[in-house]
Amino acid sequence: MFLSELYRYPVKSAQAQRLQASPVGLLGLQGDRRWMVVEEENGRFLTQRAWPQLGQLRASEDDSGQLLLQAPGQAALGVPVPFADQALRGVTIWRDTLRVPDAGDAAAAWLSELLGKAVRLVHCPEQRARYLPSGYGLNSDRAAFPDGFPLSLIGQGSLDELNRRIGRPLEMLRFRPNLVVQGAAPFAEDGWKRIRIGSLEFRVLKPSVRCIFTTIDPATGERSADREPMATLRTFREKEGNVLFGQNLAVDGSGQLEVGMEVEILE
Structure with missing residues (x-):
């Protein structure tokens, strides 16, 4: 095998x-599911189950270590990795709630345009990971x-x-x-x-x-x-x-x- x-x-x-x-x-x-899109108003996570547009989203790490976001019809966007204690946002994923860094307004605007909904992008540093x-x-x-x-x-x-x-x-x-x-x-x-x-x-x-x-x-x-x-x-x-x-x-x-x-x- x-x-x-x-x-x-x-x-x-x-x-x-x-x-x-x-x-x-x-x-x-390394780098697997360290980022997540959440609703702006309540921090609840979004998936393709209800938001199939997420299937158009290509994400990768560029040469500088930033997250590179790409989707049809939108200019690519580089998103710096936020500091572990920067702009913490409460988010919910299934039954878990945690506070993790928000990736900033530029990423939020880019993803909100893609989905047609007010959303934020958050990051999970190792020290804030879930049980x-x-x-x-x-x-x-x-x-x-x-x-x-x-x-x-x-x-x-x-x-x-x-x-x-x-x-x-x-x-x-x-x-x-x-x-x-x-x-x-x-x-x-x-x-x-x-x-x-x-x-x-x-x-x-x-x-x-x-x-x-x-x-x-x-x-x-x-x-x-x-x-x-x-x-x-x-x-x-x-x-x-x-x-x-x-x-x-x-x-x-x-x-x-x-x-x-x-x-x-x-x-």
């Missing part, structure tokens, strides 16, 4: 970046702005089996994983507890719960008329009302991941 794909999502719910290598540490892949959901992981584990966990993994075999059942190929990016593993049987990751990739050990914490987000085509932003892949997943991957696909992970220590690294099951 080997690591076949690596993805990060600099802004939560915006476009993915496919990587060949990445540092990884407490908050997952994981109660009952999972270690007290030392943290996450920035993913739904709950610092890393997600899907076996390529699991997607291949799902696509076989659906009858057409759907993209891995519908599920927005960080790590894709090739060479394992379909849904083998359900039984993993600890794995090693390169020199790093990862703890498998819980299955990933899926939602309507997966029905959005990552290339076009359009929803599947037949509600796939959720319709098929519900026929064989539903447990206690939740549709499960992939696994959430935390890493012990820090290091470097590269596509092609061997994946070893430790437990």
Whole structure:
């Protein structure tokens, strides 16, 4: 088995970046979901579930270390990383509330134009990261702005089996994983507890719960008329009302991941 794909999502719910290598540490892949768009009036987070325009947003780090925002019809904008205690804003992501630095008026105006709604852009420095959901992981584990966990993994075999059942190929990016593993049987990751990739050990914490987000085509932003892949997943991957696909992970220590690294099951 080997690591076949690596993805990060600099802004939560915006476009993915496919990587060949990445540092990884407490908050997952370097730069992954460290930025988030929130409503100006109440700080609540926005995603493509309700704001498909976020799928047009490309975000990357430029040569100076700034966040570079790009979208069709708008001039690119560089956004400096705010200081950890600068212009703190209260935000809500699912059941979590926290105070994090606001990225300033220029970024807010740019994103408000893109979405047609008054929004702000916020950043999560490591010292302001969230605890994981109660009952999972270690007290030392943290996450920035993913739904709950610092890393997600899907076996390529699991997607291949799902696509076989659906009858057409759907993209891995519908599920927005960080790590894709090739060479394992379909849904083998359900039984993993600890794995090693390169020199790093990862703890498998819980299955990933899926939602309507997966029905959005990552290339076009359009929803599947037949509600796939959720319709098929519900026929064989539903447990206690939740549709499960992939696994959430935390890493012990820090290091470097590269596509092609061997994946070893430790437990």
